[in-house]
Amino acid sequence: MFPEDSEIVKERLIRMWIAEGFIQCEKQGKNPFEIGEFYFNELINRSMIQSIYNSLTGMIYSCRIHDMVLDLIRSFSCEENFVTILSDMDSTSPSSTIRRLSLQNGKKSHVMAQATRNLSQRARTVVIFPPAVAQVPAAGSCRFLRVLDLEHCNFSHTDSLKYLGNLYQLRYLRLYSMHISQLPEEIGNLQFLQTLDVRSNPISILPSSVVELRNLMCLDIDETTRVPNGIGNLTCLEQLSLLRIDGSTINIIEELCQLTELRRLWIKLDEWNDKLLGCLHKLQKIQELHIKVHRWPRNIGGLDAWVAPRHLRLLNTEDICWFSTLPTWVNPSFVPVLTWLQIAVRELHQVDLDILGRLPALRFLRLMVDNKNLGILQGLIVSPGSFPCLEFCYFLKFVWPVVFQKGAMPRLTSLSLWWLFYAREARGIGSSDGGLDLGLGNLPSLQDVKAMLRCEGASKEEAEQAKAALTHAAKMHPNHPRHHIDVY
Template structure:
């Protein structure tokens, strides 16, 4: 198929040559029109053929192979005609007429052939499957039947693969294919990569040489018991990585596995292997892991939400005076991740971990152990506790009205946590039934349908209150009674103000509210706050003074009136623990220049996101590679900005996302920028606005850049970077580029100049090896 596509492309190019001034006037009008028709038809056919060539060869039938052969022969015929017409030398009138006549007949015949082939290509293309659908982890036949009803009736046009651990589901879908276990060689690679990390080598023989004979032997025996199951191998490897490299400790692991999975993939055996890592963990990590059973299978668990819940449960104790509870909880999270008990979910651009998944086999284990140890009672149709059993922690994941009777009968006086999901909210008991509740999480449940928060103030022991997206308009005044409350999350609601009694919550460490929700006077008394998002200080400038009293703040999101940023600097200078600062400016269209100039970023700043039109006069002090080692996200506007400043930012070691705006009035005549080798080593997204001239990327710059978005002036570009072939931006020097957006400011340039530059930039993007998506407009 690729041969036919290349042949068509070659012939199409030669037809263009035939229509140049040198040859077209030697053609009669009818033949010129025929040639133009052929060129158009071939371009259309080439496009269809390219789409067909994207179909895997094993999915193409014999008809497509015949088409490819016919197209190659057709291309040869057309080339023969072209070569005949372009034969050098003069011909007599009769010979010339005969030649023209033969060419016209051949052209007509070829046009007919092309029409036929186009129809055949379309037919083959329609018979090929163009989507591929993967449905992961189906547990029940009824689930598949629901999905099947949403699909087309016929089976032409798509391929479906499902994964399941239920053989009956596989048979119902259309037949089972049992995945083969990993080979010994691949099992060794997976094991050693997890144990040795950067020490690992691709060649297994080289790794074996690093081990003594006994370790090499016991590792092979361990892998035999793992039976080629990746999860078993990774889990076991995580356990071995924490042990000394001696055969005694490794044989202890081998003997603990028991019969393993070498002869069976039974869930019980897999659970036994996973439980080895569980029992090797210290007790505080075990408790934190089992607590994950409050979340349903495949649930995306937000990292910060989980840590605040751990803190509220009392699972995290202060180990030393210099470290916050949240920082300790963060270390617990990382340790569970390093032990492969949870799977991290990364933000695309910053690379920071913001959530996690729990593998379904690990989830099965922790639900089993949690039930055995009576840590969490789960109501989801699978895990169930008898009504006579005392509830310590409730996770209501799925329920119907007729299932609610056990909860009404059972004693709820000892329930310490209630985590409720929308599909089970119908069985949620009323709040007055609880007495010692420490965690109440109703996120995403609709409380507007009659569920009352009237008795919320009676939950004196409450530490965590999650009411995000629950459709509430206000909190009761009695919330001030919750003296132990540490986390309050009321985002995603139509709540315009917090009760005045909120300022009595002296133990509050985390406050999540919407940007339009007003806080009462006295917010400065909440001196234990570490997270405050989002604080609206457009109502009263006095709140800025109170903000300066919250010395423990790590995360701060602010709404501010333009012109008040100068007053904010003194406050921010006191908040030296800030890791994430977001400032959004409101006001008229006048830019606020220099309001934040005196501010010095704290050393541990990780994200700085200042929405325009709040401008720094110059790049803030100490924004360099030796001071801001942790900065990964920077969105900033700078009035006076030059090449030196760009290079300063380019040396920040962890920076992954940069949104930069500059003032074109201060960039001189041309204002172009050059990004040299070694700059921005980790940057993934770069957005640059306000530049007069373009940015030129040299070899070795921004090796990880995926998203590029910037603007510049057409005239400046022509003066700086245009040569005879077009602009030399150096897009080809960005090896990871996936998406390009360039806006051309056309003032002072002709329409033709703009069109030429647009075309040249598109060409630069189209010839990039990655074929990035691109949008170039003037």
């Protein structure tokens, strides 16, 4: 259904599969999206699709289809009348019964007219791409529609969405970046709706009827879009992002406690609220958790009592929600599938770094500490064998130096040492002769190095020596990584 050479986002594809009924939950304890991820990975393993990795996380984000495979798929699709494609480059003649329609161009033709006339009979899926926005059929005519995807189609000067409430069979509705400012109140009629994506639109508030969508599993909104009271009624929700909570909507935290099926929660608070901790205790299926706090001062210890679920994959608490110390649950036996960790820990010792280094699946680490302000001035060592899968590492406000021993971080490609404090008490750890060798040469996959050294507790000459040592190490590295080293 996607144009040739399209980058197809994995999550978008899986949600469409679910809406079409292609995914059946045969095993107890497995939800449809997890089964869809298994199918997606199978297609990669069988070379049917080509994986595309997120450059920041190192995880598969989307895919492409090779031209020859796409030709084969379209051939089978035409034989089975599976998908009708209308585009400038490649069109299939519409039959009298259209099950799935992909509109990819904007040229009017008798073929296009015939296709849109045939939609009302049996169409289950309609995907429209921006060049074909002028050919959008009246949504109210597609009574059996399950999937409607209009990403990037500009609807700012049309009222075509007013008929959405008539699509009673709709399971999937993607209105991403359509320049719309509101949804019709009748959207509450879509009692089978599972996915609603209205991101990148100037929508200030969702209709109050949204809370009647009891089968909704995925709700994606912008932080500028408010949700109405009653969000706790959506007890099937597995994904909610990005939810903004301010002083006027603080009661939503209590409603979140009812969403016990949540697997992904992205939330932004104007200021920290202790009620959130009690809410998180009840969300035991969380796999991805983002917590942002808009205003200073930073909160220290607010999450200390929280214990993450064992299946946690991603945790991002930014730099304002601080843990007092490294949580005891951050260890390889408790969170074995943790791949992304972005936290601030006020006090960090060598034993804590060693524990982090044993996390078997960790690919991204952004760690901020406050050791210098606590008077902990010794440097830290990244030991051999630690961080076996780490690809991206950000150490913030660490006391100089951090030494990387041979065998540590074998897959690390990007290293950032921001606001790294240079202390005289920590000199001489890197090499036997008291030099400033941090062991960058021991990181065999390194491609990018950034460092910002703050001249605190050191003379300007010593700071420049540290900068020179890092610059020299980067230049001497066999990979010749990109590097930017600065001192202030």
